[in-house]
Amino acid sequence: MSALLAIDDLVVDYRLRRRSRFRALKGVSLSVGPGECVGLVGESGSGKSTLGKAVLGLATVTSGQIMFDGQDVTHLRGAARRRLANDIQVVFQDPYGSLDPTMTVGEILAEPLVVAGVTQAKAVVAEMLDRVRLAADSVHRYPSEFSGGQRQRVAIARALVRRPRLIVCDEPVSALDLTTQATILDLFIDLQRETGVSYLFVSHDLGVVRRVCHRVSVMYQGEIVESGATGPVTREPVHPYTRRLLLASPVADPVRQAERRNTWLGLREPA
Numbered sequence: 657m658s659a660l661l662a663i664d665d666l667v668v669d670y671r672l673r674r675r676s677r678f679r680a681l682k683g684v685s686l687s688v689g690p691g692e693c694v695g696l697v698g699e700s701g702s703g704k705s706t707l708g709k710a711v712l713g714l715a716t717v718t719s720g721q722i723m724f725d726g727q728d729v730t731h732l733r734g735a736a737r738r739r740l741a742n743d744i745q746v747v748f749q750d751p752y753g754s755l756d757p758t759m760t761v762g763e764i765l766a767e768p769l770v771v772a773g774v775t776q777a778k779a780v781v782a783e784m785l786d787r788v789r790l791a792a793d794s795v796h797r798y799p800s801e802f803s804g805g806q807r808q809r810v811a812i813a814r815a816l817v818r819r820p821r822l823i824v825c826d827e828p829v830s831a832l833d834l835t836t837q838a839t840i841l842d843l844f845i846d847l848q849r850e851t852g853v854s855y856l857f858v859s860h861d862l863g864v865v866r867r868v869c870h871r872v873s874v875m876y877q878g879e880i881v882e883s884g885a886t887g888p889v890t891r892e893p894v895h896p897y898t899r900r901l902l903l904a905s906p907v908a909d910p911v912r913q914a915e916r917r918n919t920w921l922g923l924r925e926p927a
């Protein structure tokens with residue numbers, strides 16, 4: 657499968673005061689295929705969001721390359737970058753902060769279409785509300801009239817209106833309670849089946865990644881320390897940092913978790 661998104665040896669530095677800089681990404685490579693969900697996990701500060709921002713053109717790349725559908729988009733700016741927004745969209749963590757409270761849901765969803773000159777905006781908005789399982793009359797309501805989960809559905813619908821091929825999902829469920837998390841994750845899975853969209857799925861939670869991602873890369877201090885199919889990486893990780901992350905994540909089977917911990921600490925031979 658040829659990659660839709662191919663990131664090669666990406667380095668991103670943030671400029672700090674007095675001409676110093678902080679290297680947030682230290683040569684990161686990963687790919688996302690068409691219709692694939694690739695997870696990016698790691699603790700806070702490991703560089704996950706920086707990678708997402710670089711893909712969206714919101715972080716300046718020091719070196720390395722970002723290819724999208726065979727085109728080098730690493731340093732794309734201006735009109736060319738705006739055109740790329742038809743293909744690459746984002747869903748942020750905070751559905752409260754990311755929706756304009758003064759606009760109705762209908763206006764929020766129609767805005768990107770009107771900007772892009774789409775004439776059938778009303779029909780597309782209705783289709784997207786249906787896709788994210790929100791009632792048609794939601795168009796008349798304001799974000800404050802919705803629950804957190806419903807707001808995240810609105811944010812997902814807004815990402816979908818331009819029919820993107822890739823969505824960068826930056827901790828899209830971490831502000832939600834566990835039950836709502838599960839329904840939104842299922843929605844992401846259904847939408848991928850229905851539309852074939854790809855996801856770069858940023859999360860600090862291995863449990864979340866296990867539910868939606870086909871493959872996963874684990875970040876630690878600006879580097880990818882482990883990657884592979886989600887099952888093996890999240891069940892039997894090789895890198896000590898991934899093991900720590902797994903031991904810290906909520907589990908369905910605490911006995912198995914305790915066995916793992918003992919095995920990895922050398923307290924017990926593997927079964």
Ligand SMILES: Nc1ncnc2c1ncn2[C@@H]1O[C@H](COP(=O)(O)OP(=O)(O)OP(=O)(O)O)[C@@H](O)[C@H]1O
Nearest residue numbers: 670678680698699700701702703704705706707860
């Ligand atoms: N604008 C900035 N200027 C300077 N340093 C930054 C800036 N943005 C992020 N950083 C630093 O870069 C590193 C990576 O941050 P990033 O937000 O990518 O991590 P993350 O893994 O997404 O963490 P979180 O889950 O907390 O968002 C951190 O050490 C952070 O402090």
